[in-house]
Amino acid sequence: MIKSSIFLASLLIVSALADEAKINDDGTLYEAPRLAGDSLAVKPLEKEVNDHTADNVMDMFKNGTVKGLIRYSGQHRTYRHYTTQDGHIGQGQSPSKGNPYYSAVGGYLGYKTAPLYNISLGGTFYTAQPVGTKSDYGNLGGLADDGGQYTVLSEAYIKYKIEDHDARYGRREMPNYRFISLSNIRFSPITHQGATYENDSLEDIKFTVGYIEKMKERNSDVFIDMARGARLNLLSTVNADISNYDSSGNYIGANKAMPMLGIQVNKDDYTLEGWDYYVDDFINTVYLYADYTFHIDKTTNLTFAAQYVKQNNVADSIAGDINSWLYGVKMQASWKSGVTTFLNYNQVAYNENSYAGGTLFVRWGTPQMFNSFQVQDSELAGTKSIGAGLQLELGRMGLVPNSVIRFRYGIYDMPDSIADKYAAQDRSEATFDWRYSFTKNDGFGIFTEMEGLSVQFRIAYDDFKTDYDFEAYKTANGYSFESVTEDFIDTRLYVDYLF
Secondary structure, X not given: OHHHHHHHHHHHHHHHHOOOOOOOOOOOOOOOOOOOOOOOOOOOOOOOOOOOOOXXXXXXXXXXXXXXXXXXXXXXXXXXXXXEEOOEEOOOOXXXXXXXXXXXXXEEEEEEOOOEOOEEEEEEEEEXXXXXXXXXXXXXXXXXXXXXXEEEEEEEEEEEEEOOEEEEEEEEOOOOEOOEOOOOOOOOOOEEXXXXXXXXXXXXXXXXXXXXXXXXXXXXXXXXXXXXXXOOEHHHOEOOOHHHEOOOOEEOOOOOOEEEEEEEEEOOOEEEEEEEEEEOOOEEEEEEEEEEEEEEEOOEEEEEEEEEEEEEEOXXXXXXXXXXXXXXXXXXXXXXXXXXXXXXXEEEOOOOOOHHHHOOOOOOOOOOOOXXXXXXXXXXXXXXXXXXXXXEOHHHHOOOOOEEEEEEEEEEEOOOOOOOOOOOOOEEEEEEEEEEEOOOOOOOOOOOOOOEEEEEEEEEEEEEOOOOOHHHHHHHHOOXXXXXXXXXXXXXXXXXXXX
16 A cells, blocks of 8 residues: 555656656757667667768768767676575675776777768777776676777678668677667677668568677677577586587587568557567577557657567577577656656566576677666566666756656566576666766757767666575575675766767
8 A cells, every 4th residue: 555655646746747848958859768678779760861972982981970989987886795504695704706897998989981872881999998906806798808908890891771771791780670789788889790681661661681690799809609699508508419518518519690580660659570580500589579659648658568579499409498488568658848657567487498497598689678677687587577667857857957867676576486496586676877968958868879978877776685595495406506696786887978
């Protein structure tokens, strides 16, 4: 009753804040935030327009465009792993590992030529240089694994674009292909190498065909195949051929590419998407997504969304048996005054006859689950998660200029009975995001790409439950948790200048 009263009061407060519709300060039309993963902005289907068409090769390079990002990014996590003692966390123990963090400056610098005979070329260098002392334990994906710098040619591609046809080959950012996407939440994004073809000749419909050969992790200067990018581990497999793995359980088999198909329908009131990703001798992934928006009045939108994922092994799977699924539902209310609130639910299959008990493979890009928050991604076997959030565009509301803030809270119910082979600690996550723009007062969100200087601060508190009898679990399953995670705080800072 108390929780229901608090929730109702919150809705009344939010409704009171929702005033009449207006355009943004810079004259652009305000659009309610679209439903997406944490770091993936799902954009409407827009047709790219070339500002200049070259007449010759010299003109092609002379009239190209430069893009760049100067970034400072730092992250710190009060990560504490404790060994178990007498079936419980040892009292007064020190963490078995130190706190991970990174601090770096860098960014990217790229150039794209003007089109000549509808053909253009592009290339972008990314770099990260450590600042301050080096972390004694990991680097959270912000720097190279050893804590050092990296510089890499992350984009080098050729593009053919004519009317409704867009074909590209090479390495580049691929932000809008769902499971193939940027995951741009640390220092540099994931980039991919391969061929893509997009066709949007039908109104409001886009067809996508791709052949993704490789990917580059966020903290690496090396492109790896899609099997290695999935982060396979022999200990998580079921009926896998161990000859594909080394003595440490790492995959050492043949390189694998990923053919990809997609269709997107984007109307004024609804979106439909269907994607299929196939990795030979490994896995097939189907992703379905739909949302529909009800226009309650001139200032209020209510959106319902659903998602579904199905993963199965194919042929002689290098990861053994895979049979898992995820589904999710989402309700989002948006007011044109700059207020958005949402409520999500996700559930992942629990299947001990599948890889890692049914855990989904999502590491090729941004995890697409509705309850993918700052730290928790809700892809682990048997996860049942509920998430809620509130975003306030303070500049638009006339409260704090040039600012947007977001609050989120998620509860992750894990399989944790003694009989569960893939048991995990229940957990919850509370997050706060604040972003300040030096160039825009309103019309932007937490991850909106916009030119100029901006600052973003993010903090998450993760509460891990530790009231389990770990010794009983060891007796039942033949092995125990190697360590137990206690509560921690994850803090991130980004200072970006985009040009």
